Amino acid sequence: MYIDSHCHLNFPDLQAQLPEVLERMRTAGVGHALVVSVNLRDWPGLMALVEQHPFLRASVGVHPDNDAGDEDNAEPTVEDLVSRAGHPKVVAIGETGLDYYRLSEPLDWQRERFRTHIRAAHETGLPLIIHTRAAAEDTLRLMREERAPAGVMHCFTESWEVAQGALDLGFYISLSGIVTFKNAAQIQDVARRVPLDRLLIETDSPYLAPVPYRGKMNDPSRVIHVAEKIAELRGVPVAEIEQASAENYWRLFHKAAAAA
Template sequence: MFTDSHCHLTFPEFAGRMPEIRQAMAAAQVDRALCICTTLEEFAEVHALASGFDNFWASVGVHPDNEGVTEPSVEDLVSRSALPKVVAIGETGLDYYQMEERKGGRSIGDLEWQRKRFRVHIRAAQQVRKPLIIHTREASADTLAILKEEGEDGGARAAGGVFHCFTETAAVARAALDLGFYISFSGILTFKKAADLREVAAFVPLDRMLIETDSPYLAPVPYRGKTNNPSYVPYVAQQIAELRALPVEAIGEATSRNFEALFKGVKS
């Protein structure tokens, strides 16, 4: 019934826990998960996990925040995306959050390497016709501008994709929707101080929405502060159901249909 469209099951928090995680998913009626790649060094492990289970899939990409890792070329991404069970490019995008604290005093202008990396991912996605998984944090204006500059406008050339773990404004959501992208909501939607985000979730059309955990991060209420895992994604669906006065089953079914529509090749 439910699909976790974004999780990091190869991270250290899950070492040796896959039987437990999969049992919890089954009990929670979470039928599928997309395992996200954040470095090329990590890709082989992500791909092996997706290849080992019929209801897991993989992406290939280098997270915008990762430094000191192999810088991807279009060819790197294209070749890996051709492997079985790889259904998306990313996660990719821009992250300008807390520049002073996290980037050693560098300015947004100093992050041209992030913007170049983002363009590489977009071009690879367009070449292989697979959707982008977009990460944007305090960088929405540049994210949207680069997508438009690279032809991601919903036209024939565009790869499309999803703005994952959405935390931006309604205006940004409208702009992303206008470009043909989906919007994915995480456990943040359940947090007490997320009233503005809940308004965005009430606005986004149900046929353009996904749900996710971003495991091991951002566990929803009532598990906030604990290690997140895909079995908790129904709590995100429940929050959306309450916002829309719909049964949670309707949210699970709709977001799972959307997952199939966006990520071609996944099984129903």
């Protein structure tokens, strides 16, 4: 079974054609997916979707790129995240992290939000889903300072040195369709070197469709192309990537197997 460890099936473009998307998943052999939260405003709708399908799980969290000044997006507290994480189908905290790409200092609010998620992960015993962009040094620093529990660096796009820093903290590395892009030499290097027992695959759909679908809307069925590219880079059968990434998923997201 292939598992998409990070997607956004509740986003409007995918939800508008959900029956077709789910059928493509079935046909491709993608038997499970984690639908990842980006804000609290839309979280009830995300959960309503996940509750309808036994092969879907959810997370709870607020994306680091969500503006703290947006009144429509509630700022998370540890207590609120812990409470929502009590739902049987919530298996992770996040996505959280740091994203400095479009923003400029002061960003203390973003760093404090990240700390809030890490503390919620400690209280719940659930893994973290971490997003980092243009902020790798601070991301790793806060992970160390807060003694972040196990989790995954999702849609990894950093160097092998950053990957090593995360691996040293007990984290997994998840690769998306970007690994199939011609100009993705740095990520392809990570794909060759990351230990097989720390590797996850994802789509981050509806974004980042892999080759040969680059530029089109992505969906979880296309996670197989991520696996195929990693297998090519490592010189192993794709079934080895399929099996290892699935085993790693169930190990990291330990609550997923028990969820109703």
